[in-house]
Amino acid sequence: MPNPTAAMLVIGDEILSGRTHDKNTHHLAGQLTEAAIDLKEARVVSDDPDAIIAAVRELSAKYDHVFTSGGIGPTHDDITADCIAAAFDTSIDVRDDARAILQAHYDAQGLELNAARLRMARIPDGAALIDNPVSKAPGFTLKNVHVMAGVPKIFHAMVASVLPSLTGGAPLLSQSWRVDRGEGDIAAPLADLVDRHPVVSFGCYPFQKDGLFGANIVARSQDEPALNAAFRDLQQVFPA
Amino acid sequence: MPNPTAAMLVIGDEILSGRTHDKNTHHLAGQLTEAAIDLKEARVVSDDPDAIIAAVRELSAKYDHVFTSGGIGPTHDDITADCIAAAFDTSIDVRDDARAILQAHYDAQGLELNAARLRMARIPDGAALIDNPVSKAPGFTLKNVHVMAGVPKIFHAMVASVLPSLTGGAPLLSQSWRVDRGEGDIAAPLADLVDRHPVVSFGCYPFQKDGLFGANIVARSQDEPALNAAFRDLQQVFPA
Numbered sequence: 001m002p003n004p005t006a007a008m009l010v011i012g013d014e015i016l017s018g019r020t021h022d023k024n025t026h027h028l029a030g031q032l033t034e035a036a037i038d039l040k041e042a043r044v045v046s047d048d049p050d051a052i053i054a055a056v057r058e059l060s061a062k063y064d065h066v067f068t069s070g071g072i073g074p075t076h077d078d079i080t081a082d083c084i085a086a087a088f089d090t091s092i093d094v095r096d097d098a099r100a101i102l103q104a105h106y107d108a109q110g111l112e113l114n115a116a117r118l119r120m121a122r123i124p125d126g127a128a129l130i131d132n133p134v135s136k137a138p139g140f141t142l143k144n145v146h147v148m149a150g151v152p153k154i155f156h157a158m159v160a161s162v163l164p165s166l167t168g169g170a171p172l173l174s175q176s177w178r179v180d181r182g183e184g185d186i187a188a189p190l191a192d193l194v195d196r197h198p199v200v201s202f203g204c205y206p207f208q209k210d211g212l213f214g215a216n217i218v219a220r221s222q223d224e225p226a227l228n229a230a231f232r233d234l235q236q237v238f239p240a
Numbered sequence: 241m242p243n244p245t246a247a248m249l250v251i252g253d254e255i256l257s258g259r260t261h262d263k264n265t266h267h268l269a270g271q272l273t274e275a276a277i278d279l280k281e282a283r284v285v286s287d288d289p290d291a292i293i294a295a296v297r298e299l300s301a302k303y304d305h306v307f308t309s310g311g312i313g314p315t316h317d318d319i320t321a322d323c324i325a326a327a328f329d330t331s332i333d334v335r336d337d338a339r340a341i342l343q344a345h346y347d348a349q350g351l352e353l354n355a356a357r358l359r360m361a362r363i364p365d366g367a368a369l370i371d372n373p374v375s376k377a378p379g380f381t382l383k384n385v386h387v388m389a390g391v392p393k394i395f396h397a398m399v400a401s402v403l404p405s406l407t408g409g410a411p412l413l414s415q416s417w418r419v420d421r422g423e424g425d426i427a428a429p430l431a432d433l434v435d436r437h438p439v440v441s442f443g444c445y446p447f448q449k450d451g452l453f454g455a456n457i458v459a460r461s462q463d464e465p466a467l468n469a470a471f472r473d474l475q476q477v478f479p480a
Contacts, residue, residue, distance in 0.1 A: 013443055014443055014445055014458075015265075015266075015269070015282075016269055016278075016279045016280065016281070016282065017269060017273050017279070017412075017460075018266060018267075018268075018269030018270030018271075018272075018273050018279075019443075019445070019458065020445065021266045022265075022266075025255075025262075025284070026255075026258060026261045026262070027258075028258075029255070029256055029258030030258030031258075032258075033258050038256075039256045039257070039258075040256065040285075040291070041256070041283065041284065041285055041286075041291070042255075042256065042283065042284040043281065043282065043283045043284075044281065044282040044283075045280075045281055046280060046281075047443075051280070073423050073446060074423050074424045074427040075423055075426065075427045075430055075431075075444040076427065076430065076431045076434055076442075076444075077442070077443055077444060106424075111422075111424070114424060114427075114428065115428065116423070116424050116425075116426075116428050116431075117424035117427075119427070120424075134448075135448075135453075151446060151447075151448065153448065172257075182351075183313050183314045183315055183356070184314045184346075184351070184354060184356050184357035184360075185354075185356075186314075186315065186356075187314040187315045187316065187354075187355075187356030187359070188354065188355065188356050190315055190316065191315075191316045191356075194316055202316075202317070203253055203254055203259075203287075203317055204313070204315040204316075204317060205254055205259070205260065206313060206391060207391075208374075208375075208391065208393065213375075218254075218259065220257075
């Protein structure tokens with residue numbers, strides 16, 4: 001059975017202007033690989049309702065899971081929750097369970113749960129809350145879309161809250177082998193290897209270091225004996 | 241007149257598996273902001289012809305420019321050039337000008353221009369070559385799609401080769417102001433600022449440092465006097 005599929009949707013002008021570096025996609029990619037869920041696509045869109053709604057609808061229809069990052073804070077440019085509700089034609093309002101979490105959090109700090117902070121309790125109808133152990137304001141899951149914060153520490157915590165509840169496929173195993181030759185020398189023998197090992201996929205990732213060209217060749221498969229055989233073959237074709 | 245628009249398309253399984261961190265989008269984002277071209281969207285797709293072709297067609301139709309990264313080397317998983325040709329129903333073959341560049345390069349190194357390396361001279365019909373001062377194998381521009389290498393050093397060099405030929409709009413000016421208060425306290429006065437300065441856009445980027453919450457507020461506009469007025473207002477609303 002093929003693995004479940006997923007897409008990442010990063011929401012935020014600050015990524016597209018080059019102001020902020022998106023690190024959440026890389027984190028999610030690693031976590032999903034471990035969980036045997038195939039990340040098939042990642043997108044970054046701006047803080048524009050039409051762009052967000054269109055991307056959510058398309059990715060949600062196309063993949064088993066969608067993970068979003070960003071736009072669920074208290075300020076005027078935090079529009080993700082409203083866009084998710086709009087994408088699924090669902091109503092959205094302050095919800096009692098989310099409000100209670102925020103109320104307890106701000107009471108404990110002696111801070112007021114003002115109108116701006118209360119925006120973070122706006123949850124689309126029918127969504128399940130995602131726990132936020134860092135700063136309390138919850139994320140949520142609506143249908144197959146998991147809506148999480150953009151601040152990396154909070155995003156990581158929310159991914160950790162969500163992932164155990166999702167069922168992955170058979171884990172993809174991989175082995176990596178460094179070859180200190182240019183890709184142009186590697187390509188032909190590697191193509192023969194690809195032909196000899198049909199249930200193993202090979203990636204060739206070139207690097208340039210101290211003026212020398214080389215590449216890491218990564219063999220991947222869900223079939224452990226086949227992977228081991230392919231790796232032995234790889235080592236013989238490109239001796240250390 | 242609005243600025244020209246652009247999209248980035250990163251091609252590569254290694255990004256989606258979490259093996260490699262994409263740094264090219266961040267670099268391009270900064271360069272385009274300086275050139276007054278608005279990066280509206282970024283995508284990562286896997287080494288799958290259908291996914292690449294569909295993304296190229298969609299992004300090319302939607303934006304003024306598309307920049308791609310990855311998949312133009314000599315190995316079996318380098319399929320970008322063929323996919324670009326397919327996306328535009330154009331033929332592709334080894335082209336004499338590209339072959340001459342590679343021939344000179346490998347001759348100078350005493351290396352053979354073998355079949356794998358010659359794959360890098362496959363250029364879609366009607367494309368213009370993009371100079372690669374790092375490792376010679378050229379990128380190319382076909383219609384509004386600029387096809388570049390994934391290795392960051394080469395990607396940077398190719399962006400530098402392409403950008404001067406593109407016409408940007410009026411540069412977007414920005415000023416940033418740090419506020420050492422939580423977003424929940426910032427949101428309401430910031431919303432009033434947004435209302436008072438209609439030609440300025442405000443972004444609020446929260447951070448958490450040493451247990452304290454704060455945010456950088458960035459004001460952006462193409463109108464310098466309006467931006468300056470908004471920034472003075474911002475500093476008065478949130479004194480240092």
